[in-house]
Amino acid sequence: MADVRLDFQKQGGLIPAIILDHSSKEVLMLAYLNEEAYQLTRSSGQMWYWSRSRQELWHKGATSGHYQTVRKITADCDLDTLLIEVDQTGAACHTGAKSCFFNQIWQEQA
Amino acid sequence: MADVRLDFQKQGGLIPAIILDHSSKEVLMLAYLNEEAYQLTRSSGQMWYWSRSRQELWHKGATSGHYQTVRKITADCDLDTLLIEVDQTGAACHTGAKSCFFNQIWQEQA
Numbered sequence: 001m002a003d004v005r006l007d008f009q010k011q012g013g014l015i016p017a018i019i020l021d022h023s024s025k026e027v028l029m030l031a032y033l034n035e036e037a038y039q040l041t042r043s044s045g046q047m048w049y050w051s052r053s054r055q056e057l058w059h060k061g062a063t064s065g066h067y068q069t070v071r072k073i074t075a076d077c078d079l080d081t082l083l084i085e086v087d088q089t090g091a092a093c094h095t096g097a098k099s100c101f102f103n104q105i106w107q108e109q110a
Numbered sequence: 111m112a113d114v115r116l117d118f119q120k121q122g123g124l125i126p127a128i129i130l131d132h133s134s135k136e137v138l139m140l141a142y143l144n145e146e147a148y149q150l151t152r153s154s155g156q157m158w159y160w161s162r163s164r165q166e167l168w169h170k171g172a173t174s175g176h177y178q179t180v181r182k183i184t185a186d187c188d189l190d191t192l193l194i195e196v197d198q199t200g201a202a203c204h205t206g207a208k209s210c211f212f213n214q215i216w217q218e219q220a
Contacts, residue, residue, distance in 0.1 A: 004213050010162070011121075018128050018137060025135060027128060030191045042216070052120065075213040077203050081140045083211040093187050101193040103114050103185040106152070 007080040008035050014050060017082040019092065021099075022071040025085075028092035029100040031060075033082070045070050047086060066090040117190040118145050124160060127192040129202065131209075132181040135195075138202035139210040141170075143192070155180050157196060176200040 008015055014032040021028055031049040033041065037057055040048040047068035051058040061067030068086035075082055093100040118125055124142040131138055141159040143151065147167055150158040157178035161168040171177030178196035185192055203210040 004215060016126055016140060018140060020137070027130070027137070027193055030126060030128060030186065070216075070218070072217045073215040074211045075215055076140065076210040077205050077207070077212065078210075079213065081210075082215075083137055095187050097187070100186040100188075100191075101184045102187065103189065105114060105183040105185055105192075106180075107182045108180070 004075055004079055006035075006038065006075060006082075007078065008038075010080050014052075015080060015082055017047075017049075017084050019047070019068065020083065020085045021092075022085040022087050026099055027101055028086070028088060028098070031058075041070060047084070061089060064090065064094075066092065068092070114185055114189055116145075116148065116185060116192075117188065118148075120190050124162075125190060125192055127157075127159075127194050129157070129178065130193065130195045131202075132195040132197050136209055137211055138196070138198060138208070141168075151180060157194070171199060174200065174204075176202065178202070 006015055013034045016030055016032055018030055019028045032052060034050040037048040037050050047060045049058045067089045070086055072085040091098055116125055123144045126140055127143055128140055129138045142162060144160040147158040147160050157170045159168045159170060177199045180196055182195040201208055
């Protein structure tokens with residue numbers, strides 16, 4: 001496994017992370033990490049993010065109990081996006097939904 | 111299906127889109143749409159993005175032939191991220207890989 005150098009510069013210090021449920025591979029959410037959140041995620045084994053709305057580090061689950069335990073981390077071709085598989089405790093979404101992606105806009109009719 | 115109003119303001123006019131292979135549900139790539147790219151995607155049925163590096167609209171496949179035909183569009187809870195299922199012609203990644211996510215950083219040992 002490569003010790004890659006992530007590119008935190010393209011979005012003002014933030015990298016988006018696509019979060020998948022490790023078992024089902026369902027897409028749960030997308031959130032942003034700065035370098036400190038990334039280091040905390042690596043050292044703790046649980047997801048830490050940078051909250052853009054609150055402008056602070058965010059240990060996912062610290063208030064809700066809905067922690068995310070890291071199982072696998074992959075970076076994309078240009079090292080500015082992460083794909084992370086987690087074991088999700090409870091719901092990923094603050095609405096209580098398992099996944100944040102529940103607003104269906106369009107689907108091709110079979 | 112809701113006619114939702116997407117929030118293009120949080121990232122200076124851009125919304126990230128997680129692109130999935132419609133058949134396998136594999137995550138292929140992440141790229142950004144501005145409102146014009148979104149309208150072109152909706153009207154053409156193929157993926158259009160905003161290229162942050164070239165600062166121009168980008169019809170995916172126009173030079174490579176690797177078009178993405180839209181099958182399903184879902185927005186997240188706060189309407190600032192898209193999850194889009196596509197039929198991918200050829201490779202999604204400019205490296206020739208099927209998916210852009212091939213740099214494995216860490217995996218829990220069983």
